[in-house]
Amino acid sequence: MSIQSQMTNGIDLAAVRERLAGQRGPRYWRSLEELAETPEFQAFLEREFPNGAPEVLDPGSRRTFLKLMGASLALAGVSGCTSQPGEKIVPYVRAPEQLIPGKPLFYATAISKSGFPVGVLAESHMGRPTMLEGNERHPDSLGGMDTFTQASVLTLYDPDRSQVVTRRNGKISTWDLFLHEAVRVLNARRSSKGQGVHILTETVTSPSLARQIKAFLEAFPEAVWHQYQPVNRDQARAGAKLAFGRDVTPHYQVAKADVIFALGSDFLAQGPGHLRWARDFASRRETLESMNRLYVVDTTPTITGGMADHRLPAVGHRVADFANFLARELEIKVAEPGGPLLEHEAHWVRALAKDLKKNQGKCLVVTGDDQPAVVHALVHAMNQALGNVGNTVSYTEPVEHGAVDHQESLRALAGDLDAGKVEFLMVLGTNPAYHAPVDLNFAQKLPKAQFSVHLGLYEDETAALCQWHLPETHELEAWGDVLASDGTATIQQPLISPLYDGRSAIELFASLLGEPSRPGLEAGYEIVRETWKARSDLQVGIDFETFWRTAVHEGVVEGTSLKPVEVKLAADLAQAPMPKRPNDDAIEIVFRPDPTIWDGRYANNGWLQELPKPLTKLTWDNAAQVAPALAERLGLNNGDVVELEYEGRKLEAPIWISPGHADRSVTVTLGYGRTRAGRVGNGTGFNAYLLRTAAAPSLGSGVEIRKTGRTYLLAGTDLHRNVMAPNETGEAAAERHLIRVATIDEYRKDPKFAQEMEHVPSPHESLYTEIEGSVDRIDREHGATLPASGSGYAWGMSINLNACMGCGVCVVACQAENNIPIVGKEQVAYGREMQWLDIDRYYQGDLDNPETYHQPRTCMHCENAPCEVVCPVAATVHDDEGINNMVYNRCVGTRYCGNNCPYKVRHFNFFHYSKPKAPSLVVLNNPDVTVRARGVMEKCTYCIQRVNEARSAAQISGNPIRDSDLKTACQSACPTRAIVFGDVNNPESQVSKTKADPRNYGILTDLNTRPRTTYLARLRNPNPEIETESTHGV
C-alpha cells in the first residue's frame, strides 16, 4: 500500500453515526477511520508497519535469493572486522571548580516565549546543555515543563540559526560595521530628538531590557516603541479596562476552586501561568473528597475541553451569548445578547449557574485571551458577583512593561512606514513580515524604512526585508532577566558561550546607547547586574553579591511577585454592547496558535514538528479543522484540499475532521507555511496568516469552503500502533477496556470498578514458568503488580489518567533525554515515528461532542514479556529489577519482538535516522544514552541511565534509593504529576501507594503479560442535573 492510496479511502460518516448509535455501553475510539473500518485502518491494525521495506522484486528467482543469502553470509563477519578508530582525551588546561568530569551540573535559568518564562534547571555535560528540567521554585513551572520550553534546547543547536551579521542580499558583514552605521544614523536623528526612530519588540517583561528601552527613549524622546506579537492579550487588556477602567491582570487560584467554568479558554495549556494552573487543577482531582468540577464551552477541541466534566461546543460568535446568558442568570445587568441559546444549552447554563451560586467564593470563571473584550468584562463581573475576588481570583498591575494594544501599535508603525516617516527601524525578535495582519500589507511597507535592522535567532521573512540582520543569542547563551506571570523575576544565566556571532537584545541596546561596550557575554552580565543593583529594596540586610548569587542560583528572585491590587467594577456593563451575531448560515473561521509550533516561531524545531498535536494527532502540518456534521454536509473527507475564501482572499488547506468541533466553524492554526524558517520548517503546512485581518484576528465570519477535488497527505499518528487487535476469544477490540472511566458516584459504589473489568489469568493458565529470581508478585485477582516481600528494587510506573491532559511534554522530554531522532513527515505517514512514548487520544460517545481521554503508552516492562521469548539473539531480556532490557549491540533487527508486543511500543530504525545532519546536533546528544543506528529496535528503558546513576550513588553512599533521588524524564517534565515512577518493592514509595489505589489497572492484562506500568482510572464529576444517565456502562 502506498501513501497515496491511503488518501483515497473515504469515510462514510453516516454509517459511523449509525454504528455509534447502535453501540451498547461505552466505546472508546481513536479515529474516524477506525469507526468506519477503512482499509487503511485495517492495514495498520493487522501490521504495525503496513509499508515494510520493499521486498526483492524478482518473483520466484531462487538464484537471486541464494545469491543474496550467500553474500550476506560472507559479509556477516566483515562488519565485525572494523575496529573503532582511536579516541583522544582532551582534558582542561585549567579545570573549572565544582566540575566533576562525567557528572552533569544543573543551572537555574528560564526560557521565555513572548516575554513570559518557564523556570528551568538546565543540565550541562561538561559545558554543553543537553536537557532542561522544570525548576520547582519557579512559580510558572513548579517542576513541570511545557513542550515549547522542553524543545528549546534543540533550537539552541539548530544548524539553521543565523550565524553572522548580514547586510541586505545576504552579504556577510560584522557587528562593528553595523554599529558604526547604526550609530551614525541615530546621531543624525539626535537633533530632531529621534523623530523617525522606531523600535518594534514583542511583549517585554525583562527589567533590564525595559530599563534600556527607557534610556533609549530618554535619549530620543520622539522615538516610538511598538510592540507586536500575533498571539497577544489585546482583548483581555481591553476587557479589564472596560470592567475596571484600568489595565489589570487577573491571577487564578485554581486549587481553591470547586467549580470552574472555562468559557472559550484553554487555560490548562495556554497562557503564562498555565503550568501552575494545570498543577493546581490536577491537585483537586486526586481524591473523591477534593474533586472539582470543570465546565467548558469552546469552539475548537482543546486540552482543557478534554479535561472537562461537561463540555459544549459552540461557534466562536456565540461564546459571548453564553457569557451574556450566564451573567443574566447570576443577576448581573447586561446588554441585549447577540442571540438566544438553544434549549439544551440554556438548560446546561442554568445548571452551571446554580452550581456556581452554590459555590460562591469557591468557584472560578475564566475566559481565553482571544475572546472579545466584552466577554472578559462580563467574566470579571461574574467573578465579582460570585465573591471569587480575593479567593480564587486576584488582580495585579500588568507584569509586562509598557503594555500597549499590539494591533494598534503595529498599525501605527505600518502607517508611518507607508508615509515614509520611518528613518530608523529596529525589529527585535519578532517577525511581522510573516505574521502581521494581512490587510496591513506589512511586508510591502517594511522596505520603505530608510534604515532597518532585524535581530533574531533566524534569518527569517522579516530579516530578508530589512537592510541589516543581526544574529541573536539563544536564551541559553546570554545573560538576561525575565518576569513570571505573577511578577517573580528570574535571572537568566548562560549555559554556553554563544555558538555563533550572536548578541542579545540588551547587549545590542548597550552598544547603541554608547555604553562602554565590552564584547558579548560580559556586557550582558554587567547590564543585568546594574539593573538588580538598583533594586535596593530586595537587598535589605544582605550585600549585593550575596543577593545576586542567591538569585542566580535559585532561579527566582525572592520578593518580586506582584502584590494584589483592589479593583472595583467601574462601568455599567449594561451599556457595553454585545457583539453582533452574524448570519446563522455563515461559516466562521477561527484562528488559533498551533499547539506545537505556536505562532510559527518553532517551525524549525523538528521535535515540535513531529510531536503529534494533542487533539488531532497530526504531525508536520496544520489543517482546516471542521466538525463531522459540516464535513458531512459539504462532502468532505480527511485530507481533501479545500479552498478557503475569506474577505476576498483565498487559501488552500487540507481538511481534518475533528470530532467535537463546533458546527459551522472552521479552525486554522497559525505558524505554518513559512518560507524562511529553515530546512525543517520551510514548506510545511499552509500559512493561515494570509486570511487573518486586523479586524478579525481570532474569529471571522463568512468564510467559503470549496472543494478542489485534490487530496493532500496528512501524517497523523491516530491510526498507528492501535492496541486493539481482537484477542484469541474474538473479543471485540473496543471491549478490551484500555480506558476505564467512572463517575464519582459509580466509584463510590464500586471502588474496584476498573479492576473488575478484566479477567487476569492465574499462573497455571500460563505455559511459561514463573520468572526465575523475580521478586515480583501479582495480585491474582486484579492484575496489578503489588510490592513483594523480596529484596532489591523492582521498578514500576503508574500513570494517572485523571491528571493526564495529553499535552505531550513527556514525549518531548523523552526525546531530549534519550537521543530519539525525528524521522520526517513521509516516514511518520508510514508509521515509523520513533518517539518512545505515544499519547493515545480516545474519544467516547457521539461524533459531535465526544468525551476525550488521553493515555500515554510506552513500554509496559511486562513481567511476562512477549517480546523476550521471540528474540532469536536474546537482545531483549529481563533484569532482576524487573526492567525489560533492550541491548542494542546485540539486536540484529528481526523485528520479531515488535511483532509480538501487544502494546506496540517498540520502534525500529528503518533508516539511519540518528545520522547527524550537522555537527552542532551531535553535541545535543545525551552522553549517557547510546545513539542507535539503522536496523536496531528500541523502546522505553524506564530511563535506565538515571536508574543506574541513582543505584550507583546509592550503593556508594549506603542509603537506598528514595523517590526524590530518581525521576524519569517524562515524570519530571509532567506538569500535572500524572506519571509516578519508583520502587514497587518499597511500600513507602509513591508508586507503591499509587498502585495500591483501587483505581489501579493494567491494560491487556488478560494476556498475562503483567505490565509494570499501570494506570489509574479516570474519574468524572458530572453535574447530575445535566447528566442523567451514565455513559460508561459501569
Place this chain on the structure above:
Amino acid sequence: MQVFPPSTNTISRVSIFGALFFAGGLLFVVYMIFRSPYVTQAHVVQEQPVPFSHEHHVTALGLDCRYCHTSVEKSRFAGIPATETCMTCHSQIWVNSPMLEPVRRSMRNNEPIRWNRVHDLPDYAYFDHAIHVNKGVGCTSCHGQVDKMPLMRKEEPMTMEWCLACHRQPERHLRPIEDVFNMDWVPPKDQLALGRDLIKKQHIPVDRLTNCYVCHR
C-alpha cells in the same frame, strides 16, 4: 565406462572431512585473531604527545593515583589531569626539558593537550569507575601494574568476556577498600574466602551484576 577411479572415494571422503577441519580451523584462527593484542590492543604502547611515565611518578616519586585522576571515586570517568596539575610541579622542576614543551605550550596558549586514549571501550558499554573503586576493585585489577610501566599500555584485553569473568565471580578479584589504590597488593591465599566476605560486607548484589543494563543502555 567408469569415469572415476577407485581412489576418488578416498579423495572425496578426505576432502569432505578436510573441508570441515579447514572451516573449523579457519574459525579458530579468526577467534584467536579477535582475542589477540592485534585487535584488543592489549600490551600495545600508545604514542602520546608527552612520554609520560607512570613508573617514574608513582614508584619513584610516590604520587597517589588520585592526585591526577581526581574523579575516580566520584564519577564514571577517572579524569585526566588538567595542564595546571602538571604545572604545579613542572613550573618548578624540569622547566627547560624539551619533553615537557607540549605541556608548557598548552599552558601558554590555553590549548589542551590531546592525549591518545589507551583504554577505549565500545561506545555502547558504559563503565563506571566510581562504583568499582568504592566496592573494592583495585586499580591494578584492570590496569595492571601501572607503577611498573614507563609508557602507558593496556594490560587486559577489555573484551566483554573479560568483564564478565569478574562480574560473574567478583570474589576472585575483590580486595579490602583500603587496598584499592595499593599498587603492590597481591591476593592472599584465601582470596576466595576473603572475596566472599567482602561481597557481604560491601552489599554487592552478585546475582545482578550480569544484567545487561548494568553496562549497556
